[in-house]
Structures are given as structure tokens and as C-alpha cells.
Amino acid sequence: MAEHILPHIVNRPLSLVRCPGGIQKECFFQKHAWAGLDNDLVRRVKVSDDEAVAIQDLAGLLALVQAGVLEIHPWGSTLKNPEKPNRLVFDLDPGDGVGWDAVVQGAVDVRDHLQGLGLVSLVRTPGGKGLHVVVPVRPSASWDGAKTFAADVAAAMAKASPALYTDTMAKRARTGRIFIDYLRNGRGATAVAAYSTRARAGAPLSTPITWEELPAIRSGNQYRIGNLAARLSHLHGDPWADFGNVDQMIPKAGRRRR
Incomplete structure (x- = not known):
């Protein structure tokens, strides 16, 4: 899997989920180095x-x-330019009572909203219950600017379709709606890497897909260690092959209105 996952995690600050005894025993989130770490490799x-x-x-x-x-959770910035994020993540987190088809439509709606702002986006299954819409950007805006922009997108969508979407994190606000989680775009916040495993039953993975594939996807944890190899063997190229070639900037505040 190295050729697939390494472009998304090398030379970035990482947060990690470690499960030394497997997922049936204690797992913990680790942001810092630990005793016994090989400093030549990590x-x-x-x-x-x-x-x-x-x-x-x-x-x-x-x-x-x-x-x-x-689990490997990279920052949205590189070690070379840690204070300027070069990707944004919108995590679609469905509340109770939200069906999968609504999640798929939610991702499409985020994509379309971003297109209206002149931004190309990509989609992946996160190995959980929702979807991630990922936006590669030039590292020009600050963390505060990136988070503000992402919050504006979530707020605009919640205002336009309040029965479908919310930008409020509170659990009670999510029932029957999708929380458009923009908080992944703050400094030090992270999202699971493309092709990372998840510390969950069945060993699901975060898996890049194309927008054309999305209607046929049946869940956010559809791809697992057991079936990902078969998927990759049948693909004609990387679904995110153009990820590193997208050259776009977060629009300035005055240009964000559709």
C-alpha cells in the first residue's frame, strides 16, 4: 500500500491512533513521540x-x-509550510435517522457549492459512517482563514437547507440532519489519511473514490483490508491521480458569494 498512502502522509505532522494489543484492547490517540521510538525512521x-x-x-x-x-491522521499542512494548509476536509457526519442516500447527496451538494466558488474537490469513504469531501489548495491562507472559509461553507449550506444540514456540533442539532464538520480545518486538527486503516471491527480503510463511483457506494466503510486489493487491481489509474496537480486558492471573503 505504500505507493498509495505515502503521498498523503509523508513530511506532514501526524497524529496517530495506536492499538498495541489490537482493537479488542486499549487504543489511544498519540500526538507526540514516545519512549523507544526510532528517531531515524520516525x-x-x-x-x-x-x-x-x-x-x-x-x-x-x-x-x-x-x-x-x-490510524494515521495528518495535518492539513506540510512540514515545509506548517502554518499554511494545503488541503481542506469537510466531514459529513450523519445524525440519527439519516439514510445513506442522503449522505451521498450531501457530498454532492458540498461539491456543487464549492464548484460555485471555483473550487475542485474530491471524495473518499472515511472507513466510518459518513463521507469526506477534500479540497486541495495552494498553501496561501492561514489556518484561521482556512477554518473561517470552511465554516462559511458549512453555514451557507445549513442556511440554504436547514432540514438537511447543520453546522452545529451539538448532538441534539444533528438528529435527522448531516453535520458538515468544518472543524477539521483548524490548526492542529486532523482527519484520517487516505488509505489509512481504521481501528474498527472489520478493518475498514479510508478510500479515495471518484465522483462517478459515488452513487454505487453503499456505505462509508465499504472498503476494508479484505476487499481493497481487489478494488485496486480493477481500477484504471488512481481515483485521485490529479490531486497533486490541482492549483487553486481559497477565495477571498469578498468573492465567496455565489
């Missing part, structure tokens, strides 16, 4: 006042596997 990095870990290659990835890491 680097300790300082990002202003924050500490994180980072890898550069397959050897680093294997070191994480050896340490019981089951």
Missing part, C-alpha cells in the same frame, strides 16, 4: 509550540506499523 518535529511526529518514507511507515499504529 522524526520528532516541532511546529511552533506543538510537538508531533513525521515520516519520510516506507521505512517510517513500517516503524509506525511496528508500534501498533492503526
Whole structure:
């Protein structure tokens, strides 16, 4: 899987979910280096006042596997430019009573809203119950600017379709609606990496798909360790092949109205 996952995680600050005894025992979120870490393979990095870990290659990835890491959550920025995010993530989190078809339509609605702002987006199953819409951007805006823009998108969609979407995190606001989680775009916040496993029963993975495939997807955890190899063997190229070639900027506040 290295050729698929490494472009999404190398040379970025990482947060990790470690399960040394497997998912049936204790798992924990780890943002900092730990005792016994091989510093030649997994680097300790300082990002202003924050500490994180980072890898550069397959050897680093294997070191994480050896340490019981089951989930890899990269920052939305690189080590080279840590204060300027180069990707945004909108996490569609369905509340109780929301069916899968509504989640699919929600992702399409986010895509269409972003298109109206001049932005190309991509979609992936997160290995959970929703979908992620991911937006590659030029690292030009600050973290505050990126989060404000993402919040504006979520708020605009919730205002336009209040029966379908909410930008409120509170559990009671989500019943029957989809929470458009824009909070993944704050400094130090993370989202699971494309092709990372999840520390959940059945070993699902976060899996990039194309917009054309989306209507045929039946759940956010459809792809797992057991069936991902078959999927990749039947693909004609990487669904996100153009991810690194997208050159676009977060629009300035005055240009955000559709």
C-alpha cells in the first residue's frame, strides 16, 4: 500500500491512533513521540509550540506499523509550510435517522457549492459512517482563514437547507440532519489519511473514490483490508491521480458569494 498512502502522509505532522494489543484492547490517540521510538525512521518535529511526529518514507511507515499504529491522521499542512494548509476536509457526519442516500447527496451538494466558488474537490469513504469531501489548495491562507472559509461553507449550506444540514456540533442539532464538520480545518486538527486503516471491527480503510463511483457506494466503510486489493487491481489509474496537480486558492471573503 505504500505507493498509495505515502503521498498523503509523508513530511506532514501526524497524529496517530495506536492499538498495541489490537482493537479488542486499549487504543489511544498519540500526538507526540514516545519512549523507544526510532528517531531515524520516525522524526520528532516541532511546529511552533506543538510537538508531533513525521515520516519520510516506507521505512517510517513500517516503524509506525511496528508500534501498533492503526490510524494515521495528518495535518492539513506540510512540514515545509506548517502554518499554511494545503488541503481542506469537510466531514459529513450523519445524525440519527439519516439514510445513506442522503449522505451521498450531501457530498454532492458540498461539491456543487464549492464548484460555485471555483473550487475542485474530491471524495473518499472515511472507513466510518459518513463521507469526506477534500479540497486541495495552494498553501496561501492561514489556518484561521482556512477554518473561517470552511465554516462559511458549512453555514451557507445549513442556511440554504436547514432540514438537511447543520453546522452545529451539538448532538441534539444533528438528529435527522448531516453535520458538515468544518472543524477539521483548524490548526492542529486532523482527519484520517487516505488509505489509512481504521481501528474498527472489520478493518475498514479510508478510500479515495471518484465522483462517478459515488452513487454505487453503499456505505462509508465499504472498503476494508479484505476487499481493497481487489478494488485496486480493477481500477484504471488512481481515483485521485490529479490531486497533486490541482492549483487553486481559497477565495477571498469578498468573492465567496455565489
